[in-house]
Amino acid sequence: MNLDFKNKVVVITGGSKGIGLATAKKFLNANAKVVICGRSANNLQEAVQILGSDNSNLKTVQCDISYTNQVDNLFNITLNTFGNVDVLINNAAPTSWGPLIDEIDEEEWLEAVNSKLLGYIRCTKRAIDYMLHQKSGRIINIVGMGGRGPNKRYLTGGPINSAILTLTKALANHYGSQGILVTAISPGPIDTGHHENILNWMAKEAKISYQEAMDNFLSGVPLKRYGKPEEVASAIVFLASQDASFITGSEILVDGGRFRSL
Numbered sequence: 001m002n003l004d005f006k007n008k009v010v011v012i013t014g015g016s017k018g019i020g021l022a023t024a025k026k027f028l029n030a031n032a033k034v035v036i037c038g039r040s041a042n043n044l045q046e047a048v049q050i051l052g053s054d055n056s057n058l059k060t061v062q063c064d065i066s067y068t069n070q071v072d073n074l075f076n077i078t079l080n081t082f083g084n085v086d087v088l089i090n091n092a093a094p095t096s097w098g099p100l101i102d103e104i105d106e107e108e109w110l111e112a113v114n115s116k117l118l119g120y121i122r123c124t125k126r127a128i129d130y131m132l133h134q135k136s137g138r139i140i141n142i143v144g145m146g147g148r149g150p151n152k153r154y155l156t157g158g159p160i161n162s163a164i165l166t167l168t169k170a171l172a173n174h175y176g177s178q179g180i181l182v183t184a185i186s187p188g189p190i191d192t193g194h195h196e197n198i199l200n201w202m203a204k205e206a207k208i209s210y211q212e213a214m215d216n217f218l219s220g221v222p223l224k225r226y227g228k229p230e231e232v233a234s235a236i237v238f239l240a241s242q243d244a245s246f247i248t249g250s251e252i253l254v255d256g257g258r259f260r261s262l
């Protein structure tokens, strides 16, 4: 496989932790110039320690994708630092598992839509501006199983993921002729810390222990374990590579077989 990204610029939203951080590491190892963003300066600082503080191919930008001016700043800094945007990984998102419909107020719905759905759209619009000039680019949207498998306790996240899948397909159809390939990856369950919150909810609801909730949950995963962030990152790097040059509009599930239907 050709996984050399020399002279390629990759922007990863939410690159300071979890799947985004593992993805940054893989791209840096493949010689890419990498920009990661996140809301917390501390998380970014910790990521720099992991990725290498003397790495001139790495740039961090404090940015909340819920705000257009901060996304503009992210892309302006990317261009000023590395001169281009070749790959955008839309990944940043809050956790949203738990409350039922009557426990979510309108403000929380608006906040959820504004961060993941509109956040991805803001970044996509800015990246496409540059990709159209060079008539090439890759946009990879990190979605999630809740986009296909509805769950009463994943109410804000699920519909937003469905919308991002629709967006992925529509943009792939629209921009394919201009060299911009748009794809999606649906991870889960991946061991990034989110599952603790989810298992706590499951344990509380079923009146069982945390361990029993975990055993029940993993019994529904054919590979009987959580995935590692690096296992999602490998699929992301593949979709950004030359070897994926005829793949657009597709969604890859990196879920240990958990999603059972076609």
Ligand SMILES: NC(=O)c1ccc[n+]([C@@H]2O[C@H](COP(=O)([O-])OP(=O)(O)OC[C@H]3O[C@@H](n4cnc5c(N)ncnc54)[C@H](OP(=O)(O)O)[C@@H]3O)[C@@H](O)[C@H]2O)c1
Binding pocket: 013, 014, 015, 016, 017, 018, 019, 020, 037, 038, 039, 040, 041, 043, 044, 063, 064, 065, 066, 090, 091, 092, 093, 094, 115, 119, 142, 143, 144, 145, 186, 187, 188, 189, 190, 191, 192, 193, 194
């Ligand atoms: N882990 C799973 O099992 C799983 C399953 C399905 C889907 N996913 C999807 O995979 C993606 C990554 O999940 P993860 O598990 O790696 O999450 P994570 O470990 O919590 O990391 C999330 C990253 O996004 C950043 N972030 C959150 N909100 C942001 C915002 N508004 N603006 C900018 N950065 C923001 C966080 O940094 P700050 O907090 O400092 O901002 C952090 O760097 C998400 O889209 C998630 O929905 C994950």
